Amino acid sequence: MEPKRQYYTTPIYYVNAKPHIGHAYTSIAADVSTRYKKMDAFETYFLTGTDEHGDKIVQAAEKQGTSPKEYADKISLLFQNLLPVLNVNNNQFIRTTDPAHIEVVKKILTKIHDSGDIYFDSYEGIYCFGCERFYQERELVDGKCPDHGVEPEVIKESNYFFNMSKYQDWLIDHIKTNPDFIQPKQYKNEILSFLKEPLEDLCISRPKSRLTWGITLPFDEDYVTYVWFDALVNYVSAIGYPDHEQFKKFWPTTRHFVAKDIIKPHGIYWPIMLKAAGVQIYNGLNVHGFWNVGGSKMSKSIGNVTDPLEIIKTYGLDQFRYFLMREMVFGLDANFTEDILVSRINSDLANDLGNLFSRVLSMMHRYFDGKIPTIDNTLEQEKDLSLESNAKNAIDEFKASMDLCKFHNGAAAIWRFISTMNKYIDTHEPWALAKDESKANELALVLTNLVEGLRVVAGLIYPIMPSTSKKMLKTIDFNQDREKDFSTLEEIAPWGQIKEGTIIQKPEVLFPRIDLKKSAPKDETKKTKPFKPALKEEITIEEFAKIDLRTGIIIKAESIEKSNKLLKLQVDLGVEKRQIIAGIAKDYAPEDLLNKQVIVVANLKEAKLMGEISQGMILAAGGKKNLVLSAFEKEIKPGKQVK
Ligand code: MSP
Numbered sequence: 001m002e003p004k005r006q007y008y009t010t011p012i013y014y015v016n017a018k019p020h021i022g023h024a025y026t027s028i029a030a031d032v033s034t035r036y037k038k039m040d041a042f043e044t045y046f047l048t049g050t051d052e053h054g055d056k057i058v059q060a061a062e063k064q065g066t067s068p069k070e071y072a073d074k075i076s077l078l079f080q081n082l083l084p085v086l087n088v089n090n091n092q093f094i095r096t097t098d099p100a101h102i103e104v105v106k107k108i109l110t111k112i113h114d115s116g117d118i119y120f121d122s123y124e125g126i127y128c129f130g131c132e133r134f135y136q137e138r139e140l141v142d143g144k145c146p147d148h149g150v151e152p153e154v155i156k157e158s159n160y161f162f163n164m165s166k167y168q169d170w171l172i173d174h175i176k177t178n179p180d181f182i183q184p185k186q187y188k189n190e191i192l193s194f195l196k197e198p199l200e201d202l203c204i205s206r207p208k209s210r211l212t213w214g215i216t217l218p219f220d221e222d223y224v225t226y227v228w229f230d231a232l233v234n235y236v237s238a239i240g241y242p243d244h245e246q247f248k249k250f251w252p253t254t255r256h257f258v259a260k261d262i263i264k265p266h267g268i269y270w271p272i273m274l275k276a277a278g279v280q281i282y283n284g285l286n287v288h289g290f291w292n293v294g295g296s297k298m299s300k301s302i303g304n305v306t307d308p309l310e311i312i313k314t315y316g317l318d319q320f321r322y323f324l325m326r327e328m329v330f331g332l333d334a335n336f337t338e339d340i341l342v343s344r345i346n347s348d349l350a351n352d353l354g355n356l357f358s359r360v361l362s363m364m365h366r367y368f369d370g371k372i373p374t375i376d377n378t379l380e381q382e383k384d385l386s387l388e389s390n391a392k393n394a395i396d397e398f399k400a401s402m403d404l405c406k407f408h409n410g411a412a413a414i415w416r417f418i419s420t421m422n423k424y425i426d427t428h429e430p431w432a433l434a435k436d437e438s439k440a441n442e443l444a445l446v447l448t449n450l451v452e453g454l455r456v457v458a459g460l461i462y463p464i465m466p467s468t469s470k471k472m473l474k475t476i477d478f479n480q481d482r483e484k485d486f487s488t489l490e491e492i493a494p495w496g497q498i499k500e501g502t503i504i505q506k507p508e509v510l511f512p513r514i515d516l517k518k519s520a521p522k523d524e525t526k527k528t529k530p531f532k533p534a535l536k537e538e539i540t541i542e543e544f545a546k547i548d549l550r551t552g553i554i555i556k557a558e559s560i561e562k563s564n565k566l567l568k569l570q571v572d573l574g575v576e577k578r579q580i581i582a583g584i585a586k587d588y589a590p591e592d593l594l595n596k597q598v599i600v601v602a603n604l605k606e607a608k609l610m611g612e613i614s615q616g617m618i619l620a621a622g623g624k625k626n627l628v629l630s631a632f633e634k635e636i637k638p639g640k641q642v643k
Contacts, residue, residue, distance in 0.1 A: 003043065004037075004040070004041055004042040004043065005042060005043045005044070005045075005249060005250060005253045006033075006034070006037045006042045006043075006044045006045070006250075006253050006255070007044070007045045007046075007047070007239070007250035007251065007253045007254045007255070008030045008033055008034050008037075008044070008045070008046050008047070008254075008255055008256075008257060009030070009046075009047045009048070009235050009254065009255075009256050009257065010026045010027050010030050010047070010048040010049075010257050010258075011026065011051075011256075011257075011258050011259075011262060012048070012049040012050055012051040012094060012095075012096065012231055012234050013048075013049075013050055013051060013079055014050075014051050014054075014056060014057070015050050015051070015052050015057055015060075015071070015072045015075035015076050015079070016056045016057055016059075016060040016075070017060070017075070018075060018078050018307070019078060019079050019082050019307075019308065020298060020305050020306055020307060020308065021291055021293070021298075021306045021307075021308050021311070021324075021336060022259065022290065022291050022298065023079070023082075023308075024082065024086055024308035024324070025288070025291055025324050025328070026257050026258070026259060026288070027048055027082075027083065027086060027088045027090075028086055028088060028321055028324055028325070029257055029286075029288060029324075029325070029330070029405070029407065030046060030048070030088075030257045031046070031086070031087070031088040031089055031090070031463075032321075032325060032407060032463040032464055033255075033257075033286075033402070033405060033463070034046045034089065034463075035089070035462060035463035035466065035486065036402045036410075036463040038484075038486060038488075039459075039462065039463065039486055039487070039488050039489050039492075040399070040488070040489055041488050041489075041490070043249075044091075045091050045092075045239065045246065045250045046089065046090045046091050046092075047090065047091065047092050047093075047094060047234075047235070047238050047239070048079075048083070048088070048090045048092075048093060048094075049079075049092075049093050049094035049095055049096075049234060049238070050072070050075070050076040050079050050080075050093075050094075050095050050096070051096055051230075051231045051234075052068075052072040052076065052095055052096045052097045053096055053097070053213055053214045053215065053224075053227075053230050053231075054211070054213065054214065054226070054227050054230075055132040055133070055206075055211055055213070057071065057072060057213060058211070058213045059132075068213045069097065072095075072097060076095055079093075080093055082308065082309070085308075085309060085312060085317070086308065086312075086317070086321070087317060087321070087466055087467065092238055092239075094234050094237070094238040096215075096230055096231060096234060098237075100237060101233070101234060101237040101238070102215050103237075104233055104236065104237035104241055105215050105225060105229065105230055105233045105237065106215065106218040107241075107242075108229075108233055108236075108241075108273070108277045108279075109204075109217060109218055109219070109225060109229065110218045110219065111276075111277045111278065112162070112273070112276045112277050113218075113219050115276060115277075115278075117162060117163045117166065117276045118160055118161065118162055118163070118204065119160070119161055119163065120158060120159070120160055120161075120220075121158065121159065121161055122156060122157065122158040122159075123156070123157055123158070123159055123203065124154065124155070124156045124157075125154070125155065125157075126140075126152040126153065126154055126155075127152050127153055127154070127155045127157075128145040128147070128148055128150070128152040128153075129153070130145060130147065130148035130150065131145060131147055131148065132210065132211070135152050140152070157207065157210075158207075159203050159204075159205045159206070159207070159223070160203070160204050160205040160217065160220070160223060161201040161202065161203055161204065162201060162202040162203075162204050162229070162269075162272075162273070162276075163201050163276075164199045164200070164201055164202055164268070164269070164272050165198060165199045165200075165201060167272040167275055167276065168195060168198070168199045170275060171195065171268065171271055171272060171275075172192065172195050174271065174281065175188060175191065175192060175195075175267075176192075178284070180283075180284050181283075181284045181285070182263070182267050182284065182285045182287065183284065183285070183286060183287070183331075183404070183405075184287065184330065184331035186331060187260065187263055187267070187285070187287040187331070190263065191263060191264075191267040191268065194264065194268070195268070199268070202228070202269060203226065204225055204226050204228075204229045205217060205220075205223040205224065205225055205226055206223065206224055206225075206226050207222060207223055208222050208223060208224060209222075211224055211226075212224065214226065214230065215230050228265045228269050228270075229273070231265075232265060232266070232269065232270045232273065233273075235254065235256065235282070236251065236279065239251065241279070242279075251279075251280060251282070252280055252282075252283065253283055254282035254283050254284075255282075255283055255284050255285070255286050256282065256284075256285050256286070257286050257288070258285060258286075258287055258288075259287065259288050259289065259290060260287055260288070260289055260290065261290070263285065263287055266285055267285060270282075286330075286405050287331060288328065288330050288331060288405075289328065289329075289330075289331055289332045289333040289334065290333045290334075291328070291333070291334055291335075291336050292333060292334070292335050292336065293305075293306050293335075293336045293337070294335075294336070294337055295335055295337075306336060308320065311341070315341060315342075315345060315514065316345075316511070317467065318464075318465035318466075318467050318468045319341075319344075319345045319349060319511060320341075321464055321465055322344070322348070322349060322411070322464055322465055323340075323341050323344045323345070325407040325408065325410075325411055325464050326344060326348065326407070326408055326411045326412075327340065327344065327408070328407075328408065329406075329408050330405045330406055330407060330408070338516070339516070342514045342516050345511060345513075345514050346513050346514060348415060349510070349511035350510075350511045350512065350513045350514075352415060352418050352419060352422065353415075353418055353457070353510065353511070354509065354510040354511045355422070356418055356421055356422050356425075356450075356454070357454060357472060357475075357507055357510055358507040358509065358510075359425060360421075360425070360447065360450040360451060360454060360507075361451075361454075361475065361476070361504060361505075361506070361507035362506075362507060363430050363431075363447055364447055364451065364504055365504075365506060366434075367430070367434050367443060367447065368444070368447070370503055370504050370505070370506070371501060371502070371503055371504075372448055372451065372498055372499065372500050372501060372502040372504070373444035373447070373448065373500065374444070374500050374501075375441060375444050375445050375448060375500065376441050379441050385428070385442070385445050385446060385449055386449060386495070387420065387421065387424060387449050387450075387452070387453050388495040388496075390417055390420045390421075390453075391417060391452075391453060391456045391493075391495060392493065392495075393413075393417075394413050394414055394416065394417035394456065394460065395456070395460065395489060395492065395493055397409070397410075397413035397416075398410050398413045398414060398460055399489060401413060402463070407464070410464075411464060414457060414460050414461060417453070417456070417457065418457060421450060421453045421454075421457075424446075424449075424450070424453075425450065428442075428446045430443055430446055430447060433446065448498060448500075451476055451498050451504070452495060452496065452497070452498045454472060454476060455473070455476060455478050455492075455497065455498060456492055457472070458472035458473045458476075458478075459473075459486075459487045459491075459492035460492065462485075462486045462487075463486075466485065466486075468510060469486070470485060471508075471510065472510070474505070475504060475505040475507060475508070476498070476502070476504045476505075477502050477503060477504055477505070478497070478498065478502075546603075547601060547603070548601070548602045548603035548641070549599055549600070549601060549602070549619075549641065549642035549643075550573055550574070550599070550600050550602040550638075550639055550640065550641060550642060551574075551597060551598075551599065551600070551632070551636050551637065551638050551639060551640040551642060552571040552572060552573050552578070552597070552598050552599070552600040552618070552638050552639075553571065553572045553595060553596070553597055553598070553638045554569050554570070554571055554572075554593045554594060554595065554596045554598060555570050555571065555572050555577070555594070555595075556569065556570035556594075557569050557570075557588075557590035557591070557593040557594060558590050559585065559590060560581070560585075560610055560612060562610065563585065563610050564585055564586070565583050565585050565586060566581050566582065566583055566585055566609060566610055566612075567581070567582050567584055567585045567588065567590060567593070568581055568612055569581070569582055569593065569618070571598065571600060571616070571618070571638075572638045573600060573602060573638055573639050574637065574638040574639020574640070575639055578600070578602075578615040578616050579612070579613055579614065579615055580600065580614055580615060580616045580617065580618055581609040581610070581612050581613075581614035582617070582618050582620075583627075584618075584620060584627050584629065586627070587622075587626060587627045587628070588627075588629070596629065596631070597631055597632050597635070597636065597638075598618045598619070598629055598630065598631070599618065599619040599630045599642050600616050600617065600618055600619075601616055601617040601618075601619070602616055604616050604617050618630075
């Protein structure tokens, strides 16, 4: 039988900014899969690292007044130091500035160049000097660079190109005949649909006159290789392409973890590069979606780029790992807010798992002094008390999900078992059994079964929450004194491993409940709290449709006596006029408001403010001060619905 082996990689991250939760997610997902494969008796290898060449890095270094190498060293270290904090157990960390990597890039370039698939050609295109890159017409905004707002210049440059179109039909066939090559399916379809159009050849070089921070082409001293021909090669250079044992052992088993942003290089360029270099094609890609924060894409300008270190410091590591794995459906985008995180911690972790753990172990202490009791198996049981088949189902469902990177389903399978155990306590009422001496054997059996169930849960949560798994097993004195810190699925499965006489510890609180109000980051001086503002609970589109938003025009505005906050407005809503009392007096003088267009919540219940009737509300944004009224870009008639 083929030995069970698995090689996992994450993208190598650019060192032009420090790590955020998106990077943390991919690394944790690959870690969870690696740990899971170990439980399934695989020999594993796990690689991550940093991508350090290219103009973005040069620019970032320049901004800080340092050299690209010094800058790369500094940021790469942030990525390296994050791994132990995330409890990510990688075997290797590669940097594209490593000499061994550079050698392999040159070797592969030479091979492809020798085979005739790399050619030299001149190229005319529109170029933005600010971005230091060529643009396609369609990428411009009003004919200008979207980043610099200037018209790009037409320049002519000679470069090396990789002939990809030659391999297009081969790649389509490879993807179709290997259905798991790109998973989940939607990304495979995306790549196939992209391959319906003829592939353009890939420009793989930059003249040194423009960029020196790269790897010199082995066949032309005046050029460096560009981004992907350097970066993608890390996956083979790290494990010793072409001759090293590690390479031979692990390369055929490779699955690359990437997010949807880089499926084209991974799903198209990379297999074609390997094919052209005569290297076996990797096994496949596991593609996940993007984390948004507070409903928006993470961006510096919004100020919602979320630092995993901050979250872990406030909420705990296993809580963070659990949340990431449980909340994102692998392949789809997910949303991060502090509220969602807290509600997962409080309900799934503190309530469901934490309570189960402390209830069971406290009862073991209360009724049996913390010692697994003797069970008289000769006595016939009135009911079937075993949880064995539920545990078996949980293990089977967990395995089926984790094999496909459906981490959220894997966690859900464990949590269904946890909920079965919580119900089991409620139906068997150990506290009632304890009052009846004739039920002593049943009580012993019920509680021992529950400890047995906790053993299974602790075993299964290992890939997602390694520390909690260990803590739970230590408390029930199971699996101590072992070399490895996990049990294989095969070891977990057999029911009845908890031995009588075992002394269990008093339970400690696994997951403290979080009070959202108290959990705000302590450093109030910080301007941007990374995961603020916490958004409100999700609503459905039907719920949103209940709110009748209309365009309105302010036709009269006056102050209200004794109020320095409120203004009395008459607003034309097209079909009718409304009186609205608005708290905007600190920011708007009545005379500034005449003929202003506003958005009105038109179906708000009538209210009285300072003795005045208010028939709606107008929308504004901002804090107590600096309120700004909502407006429209162009003139619009009153009474129109705002959708
Ligand atoms: N250096 C290239 C990759 C070369 S791999 C041979 C690169 N670097 S990156 O720093 O931009 O990292 C991109 C990867 O970071 C994504 O594919 C994903 O793994 C992770 N993420 C970055 N932002 C993310 C989210 N908002 N959400 C989830 N993951 C994201 O591209």
